Amino acid sequence: MTLLELPTELILLIALSLPESALAQLLQVHRSLYKLLLPNLYQRHLRDSKLQEGLFWCTATGNEAAVKKFLYYGADVNASMGILSIRHAKIPFQPWLDVQTPLNIAANTGNDTIVALLLSHRANVYGFSSRYWGTSQPAIVDALLSGHESTVRLLLLHGSPIHEPGMEQGGLVNCAISRGQISLLKLLVEFKADLNIPSQGSYPLNRAVSFRNLSTDIVQFLLDNGADIGLADGHPGLLLNQAIYGTIDTLRLLLDRGATYPPDDLERWLEILFDRCTVETVHLLIEYGYAPNIEMLSIAVRARRGDILQLFIDSGVDLNMRDTRGFTLLHTAIVRCIPRDPPIRIGGRSTRVSPTCMSDKVEKDAPEEIVRRLIRGGGRPQCPGRAGAHPAGSRQRMSSGDTADACR
């Protein structure tokens, strides 16, 4: 008698004694065996494998038919699995977080068929905690981080949260910004995303303006859809200060939209001059009416940034302003422009030209060049305590050497 002629009960009894892998092979032998033993295989997996690895595996590999069967035979659609077990079972996908559910995986791989299937079995669209693994994140975050727009839409249509406390990276809006995908942002706005929800004190606008790799379109889209400059600029000047690290176009856009800058804010100017150091940035700020004070000018002088100094001179600043100790710029240039880089003291704080500045291939000018620029621009030397000692017009009589001597 062949195996196939045995009564069903006996075949099932034999199957019971076989390991899962052998059973899987056996049911491939004949159609009737397949029909008879397949339910057994699923049920046995669900009974013996606490983790339901099969469900996770089939979800990751896009095997819709098998996912359907697992669910039919009672798999828990809300099962979760930790990263170590996922690695151990070699389930083929790249997780965004250490705790995964089948819905997370389907969203991650962007398989809308399986996402829909899991949703129809009432899969949990929120992040939730499991006893063993900790808390998973809402699957929509996986879909968004992986850039699957249709999956994001599908999950939004099924009530996925847009703003949930503790959501990875401060919520969907921030995730969409990080990806730089304006279509995703549009989708979120279509589903009434609020663009003014802060995460750790930082608004989406703060994030969007500060990345050099993000296009200005993103910032423009945020502004056009209700992102509030006033909120993001909680400490006046903050937003522009962040934008200085982004692109020049974004900076211009913010200035156009009325973002402002406290004109006398030394710290911030320091950062522009010593961190970003781009002439374009300074040029733009001058264009929008920002006038440097004497401290700022001396910083440019001492950092020997002839290019920036020249921009200030061309913008018509008064080169003969005096600092708190009564020094003019020319004096500073002559006395302080020594070839080694002395630390610059500002308001009791010592600072140096930052490495970023120098690694931007910024050329420092020779001290003589700085002095020359100042003299050409009309700068006069002035000694402390001798205000008025050199009235206007007397500068032709002095060489820079005289001045340095006279002021020591």
Ligand SMILES: *[C@@H]1O[C@H](CO)[C@@H](O)[C@H](O)[C@H]1NC(C)=O
């Ligand atoms: C998604 O699921 C379908 C249906 O099971 C499958 O044919 C397809 O290959 C899957 N796609 C991906 C990207 O896994």
Ligand SMILES: *[C@@H]1O[C@H](CO)[C@@H](O)[C@H](O)[C@H]1NC(C)=O
């Ligand atoms: C999965 O979780 C959701 C949300 O908690 C719940 O509504 C649903 O009933 C759960 N599904 C099953 C099959 O337990």
Ligand SMILES: *[C@@H]1O[C@H](CO)[C@@H](O)[C@H](O)[C@H]1NC(C)=O
């Ligand atoms: C831009 O850079 C940030 C930080 O380096 C990164 O997290 C983000 O994914 C990048 N975005 C794009 C669109 O390249």
